[in-house]
Amino acid sequence: MSNTTTNADGHVTEKAQPKAIFACLMAALAGLMFGLDIGVISGATKFIQQEFQISDQVIEWIVSSMMAGAALGALGAGSLSAKLGRKKSLMLGAILFVIGSILCGLATSPTMLIFARFLLGLAIGIASFTAPLYLAEVAPENIRGSMISLYQLMITAGILLAFLSNTAFSYYEAWRWMLGIIAIPGVLFLIGVFALPDSPRWLIMAGRREEAIKVLHRLRGDEKVIQQEVAEIEEQLKVPQKGWSLFKENANFRRSVGLGVLLQVVQQFTGMNVVMYYAPRIFEGMGYDTAAQMWFTAAVGLTNVLATFIAIFLVDKWGRKPILYTGFVVMAVGLGVVGTMLGMGNLSHGQQTFTVVMLLIFIVGFAMSAGPLIWTLCSEVQPLKGRDFGIGCSTFTNWIANMIVGATFLTMLGTLGQGTTFWIYAGLNVVFIFLVFLLVPETKGVTLERIERNLMQGKRLRDLGQ
Incomplete structure (x- = not known):
């Protein structure tokens, strides 16, 4: 058979x-x-x-x-x-x-x-x-x-x-x-x-076609599939990557790279990695002892895992923008409430529990939206000839923005106070709702070729999926 x-x-x-x-x-x-x-x-x-x-x-x-x-x-x-x-x-x-x-x-x-x-x-x-x-x-x-x-x-x-x-x-x-x-x-x-095994695509790029075919025999097993895949790889490799030269010459490509860079800044300044790196310190600020700080931090991790499934199941049903809108609203509300509660100080047990719940709701908002979808969008909006360059720029930006967040949070807590710090991050999430409306295209069910064609024709970034 x-x-x-x-x-x-x-x-x-x-x-x-x-x-x-x-x-x-x-x-x-x-x-x-x-x-x-x-x-x-x-x-x-x-x-x-x-x-x-x-x-x-x-x-x-x-x-x-x-x-x-x-x-x-x-x-x-x-x-x-x-x-x-x-x-x-x-x-x-x-x-x-x-x-x-x-x-x-x-x-x-x-x-x-x-x-x-x-x-x-x-x-x-x-x-x-x-x-x-x-x-x-x-x-x-x-x-x-x-x-x-x-x-x-x-x-x-x-x-x-x-x-x-x-x-x-x-x-x-x-x-x-x-x-x-x-x-x-x-x-x-x-x-x-x-x-x-080595990647068959890389082996063909390196001029080692016979090795690539041997690897594909191990991975695929069917001669028709192997022949078809080799032909497709060789056809794709005829399109050379011209990232830097394309960036210098083409204003439309600069727009897509700029959008990818902006999206990664947005992802990092939601405040998610503040929680990932400093969760015990945040729970200490709520009044919990060391053991409770660590267990609540584990609850943050579990919530992050479970909420990621929401994005996996909904991304191709709802579309990118509705999920991002939902996520940023949830994150803004979650951090706004956390900031308000921490600003009060001396929380009762019930208020502590409520603050933890709102922080976990913030985690759900991120894991279902900006966490996975920003990476998806960053790859979708780049044209084929500049895709490696565009994704490289956005990935580099992600880590730089990540570093800035990690290197400033404790200083913000010390100078601005807990409540104000979280209110700032909540406010940024409100700003991000408007950025999604103004700049982010809906790419659900749209081919990469169509997105690229719209980009190169000079259509507005938010209209690339039309």
Whole structure:
């Protein structure tokens, strides 16, 4: 019996082979490392500050040094994955991740900790660019969307696991174990990467066509599918990437790059990563003790995981803009209430519980909207010839904006107070509602070719999906 199906336009697809699924699952584990690295620092900051007797500003540097490394890693990941290949780039990311994790656990000074976190950032910057690229190139087309969604889900799962691990080690104030133990999944990921094949697309780009066909035999198994995929890759590679030259020459492309950059700034200034990096400090401000701070932080991680499924199920039913509107309204209300309650001070038990619930509602708003959808939109609005350049610019911006948020939150708390700080983030989410209305196109059910054609014809950004 044939394992293939043919759709209306004659395109042959095949049921996913076990080896292809294994390759996708291993690559998706890069998302788990990503999430672990984001989540692990939140539970450690209090104990690091106590041991080294350092200020909030030094803690901000320890937190944000990871994002500085990630920005640099993401900036070089494109050329790295083109020269070394996707597999070797993932291996390099895994090695840096393991080394950085171990150094974090062994750190004898804040300076060493900042350096180790920077190494971890390099690893995450490389992996966050390369893993989705590898997934897109290795996954059979009939499961490609679900595999890339799995990568996003693994990030949230990694954050949750880090929060749970932090909670367990917090009873012993063992911050070195909090930071160091994530080397174990890093080692397991590195071992798994050795078993992965090279990307067929990269092999063809490198002039190794016969190797690419052998890999496709392992991943696909059907000769018709293999011939079709090789022909499609070779056809796509005839369209050269002209990112920088196109950016200089074409004002319409500059508009799409600018939109991608703006969207990433929007995503970071929702305040989500403030909660991810400093959740225990936020719960301390509500009046909770250390144990409660850590358990509520784990609840933040669980809420983030569960709410991500909302986006996965609704994105192609509701459309991008309705989900973004809903998410920003929920986030603005959630943070506005949190700011109001924290501004009151000396909360009763009932008021504390209400404030926690509103913070979790904020998490739901982000995870169902700006979290996954910003990445989707950033890829959809870039024309084919400049897609790598456009996505590279938006990814770099994401980490820089992330770093700014991480490096300023405690200072804002200290100078402006808890209530005002959260009101500022709530106000930004209100501004973002208007930005979505003015600039963001509805791309639900619209082909990338149509979006590109509208862009190059000079249509308004909000009309690119019409």
